[in-house]
Amino acid sequence: MAKFDDSRQTVHKILAQARTEARGLGSPRVEAEHLLLALAALIHMPAGQLLAAEGLNHDVILKALDLEFERSLEGVNIHLNGFFLPESKMPILGELRLAQSAKLAIVRANKARVSRRDHRFDSLHMLLGVLNAESGVVPRALIAAGIDRAALITQALAALDRAA
């Protein structure tokens, strides 16, 4: 029961932080990239510590996401060229829903836990769920920032092995 409570608390904390990240970026939905930002922000959790040890703190991930955004627009010949995007001061209210990318990340995270036969859900499982996406904003952002996604996955698995 304690393991179940621990797992539930871990998921709850990550989702709460992801909602804060999404709100801060003016997104009406929680996407997979907000889960990644949440994991980086929660530096007391193993996933946050692993990301920080790899130099992937919250700011670095934010910059990688900005770079991915700009490059994706350049794909259809739209160049922001430092254009300052106007930001709304109207807050995003209510409970933010999970977008499909975040739902898939959570499903993959749980698959990673089950396949390893880990009893407790760890932030590292969530990190694996986010990193295991083959397409979407997160893998593109990591490529744009020159981050080796496969190496990060290996390190997350190794960290889970050590914790087991």
Add this chain to the structure above:
Amino acid sequence: MLTILLMSTIVAYMKTLEIKDPHNPTDGLAAVVALRRLADLLEAAQVESALREGWSWSDIAEALGVTRQAVHKKYAKRAAAAGIKTRRRDGKV
């Protein structure tokens, strides 16, 4: 030989310009996601700007090509939370 040289020059030129294949779905779909985000951010900022300048919900809706109800449902509570005074249909604040 000349053809090979010409081809390699063209490829090098395309690389410097970062021309992407418009038929490549990887780039195309990434652009769709980014454009949606850009549109969402721009819409919220411009609706806020219009409200602050005293535009009515009807005027904003018409400019966006949506119904008044749609734009009101999406932004009324957010505008109120930001302390923006909005105009009613009869023009009163």
